[in-house]
Amino acid sequence: MATIISKGDVIPRVLSDQAEMASAAYTNYNLYSATQYPWWCLNYFIGFWLLSTLASKFLENCPVHTLRDSYRSLDSDKQNNVVVYIMQFFGTSAALMAQLFASVDIIFRWQETTTEARLNGLIFSILLIVVLYIWELIYRKKAPLSLLLDHFIIILVAQLATSSFFDTHDIVYLRFTVFLGLHATVDQASFIALLLFRLNLCQNWQTFWFHFSAAQSLLVKTLVTMFSLAYYLILVQDGSLSTSSWGWFWKVSMVMLLGLLYAVHVYACWVLYKLGVRCQVSSSSPLQLESQPTIPTIVKSSSKKTVASSEQGTIATSDDI
Numbered sequence: 001m002a003t004i005i006s007k008g009d010v011i012p013r014v015l016s017d018q019a020e021m022a023s024a025a026y027t028n029y030n031l032y033s034a035t036q037y038p039w040w041c042l043n044y045f046i047g048f049w050l051l052s053t054l055a056s057k058f059l060e061n062c063p064v065h066t067l068r069d070s071y072r073s074l075d076s077d078k079q080n081n082v083v084v085y086i087m088q089f090f091g092t093s094a095a096l097m098a099q100l101f102a103s104v105d106i107i108f109r110w111q112e113t114t115t116e117a118r119l120n121g122l123i124f125s126i127l128l129i130v131v132l133y134i135w136e137l138i139y140r141k142k143a144p145l146s147l148l149l150d151h152f153i154i155i156l157v158a159q160l161a162t163s164s165f166f167d168t169h170d171i172v173y174l175r176f177t178v179f180l181g182l183h184a185t186v187d188q189a190s191f192i193a194l195l196l197f198r199l200n201l202c203q204n205w206q207t208f209w210f211h212f213s214a215a216q217s218l219l220v221k222t223l224v225t226m227f228s229l230a231y232y233l234i235l236v237q238d239g240s241l242s243t244s245s246w247g248w249f250w251k252v253s254m255v256m257l258l259g260l261l262y263a264v265h266v267y268a269c270w271v272l273y274k275l276g277v278r279c280q281v282s283s284s285s286p287l288q289l290e291s292q293p294t295i296p297t298i299v300k301s302s303s304k305k306t307v308a309s310s311e312q313g314t315i316a317t318s319d320d321i
Contacts, residue, residue: 037127044131048091052083052139059083070199077141082198084136089191091132096185098125103178112171119174126158126177129184146271150264154184157257164246172235173246176254179228183261186220189213190272197275203282210276218269225262229255 059082062068071079102122105114133151137143157180164173193209196202232254234240241247 040127041131044128045135048087048132048135049139052087052135055083055086067199067201070201074198078198080139080141082195084140085191085195085198088132088136089188089195091128092185092191093188095125095128095132095181096188098122098128099178099181099185106171106174107178114171114174122174122177122181123162125185126162126181129181130155130158133184146264146267149260150268153257153261153264154180157261158184160249164250168244168246172240173250175231176228176250179224179231180257180261182224183221183265187213187217189216190268193272193275197279203279206279207276210272210279214269214272214276217265217272221262221265225258228258232258 056079059067059071059079062071071082074082098121102114102118102120102125105111105118133155137148137151140147158177161173161177161180164170165177189209190213193206193213196206196209232250236251241251
């Protein structure tokens with residue numbers, strides 16, 4: 001029988017000695033214990049680095065000539081970005097599956113209890129995202145400010161929400177962890193778009209993937225932000241947040257963190273849209289460009305390419321994501 005995690009009691013009292021031994025073993029070897037957490041982080045980090053090395057070697061020696069030549073033609077920092085997109089796609093997909101499995105009880109069924117297996121799944125997903133983001137910031141040779149801000153906020157709120165739950169045993173903070181964690185695990189379409197763009201593959205589909213990923217990301221993250229804010233306001237109005245230091249912390253900082261997180265992701269969606277426009281213009285003929293002067297045109301500089309809009313005067317660089 002699965003042990004239940006409930007308010008005020010992470011490992012509840014059990015009747016049999018065998019169950020007590022099983023619970024004690026779980027307490028000693030859970031993913032978030034003080035001794036196990038650094039060990040898991042180190043193992044995940046080493047695993048990401050080894051997998052990224054394998055991905056890089058595969059792309060350099062890929063039997064598909066188009067893919068291999070496109071990868072070799074890139075600068076070293078762009079090659080690293082390609083590897084990052086691959087790692088992010090699979091890493092966030094694994095984290096999303098674990099997150100959905102873990103949140104069945106506390107989000108979809110809105111129960112006040114969950115099982116050990118689902119709790120482990122949630123901790124696994126958060127741990128995976130945090131280590132993946134730290135690995136990315138180290139592996140990338142160039143990281144724009146928007147990416148640094150996004151990853152810093154995600155790492156911060158994920159760790160704070162998880163720590164809040166383990167300190168207070170309140171299911172409220174576990175819901176915060178799920179809501180805030182979804183901001184980091186639903187960008188698979190954008191990684192596909194960026195991968196095609198960097199490797200110059202499927203040019204006719206690049207615009208579609210950029211625009212689709214921008215719309216999908218904006219829609220999902222808007223809904224997640226609205227649900228998070230609504231849940232927070234309900235908790236504040238009902239007085240459900242504890243009077244502990246964690247309760248006061250979330251009362252003060254939740255709206256600010258949500259606002260920063262949402263603003264960064266809206267900017268990322270705007271950049272994806274602009275890159276889609278750039279791909280659309282690049283695939284147009286010179287005659288089409290002359291007949292449509294209001295379509296954004298490509299401006300090349302010595303350091304990087306930009307997309308300039310003749311109507312709005314806005315510029316988005318391809319290095320912003």
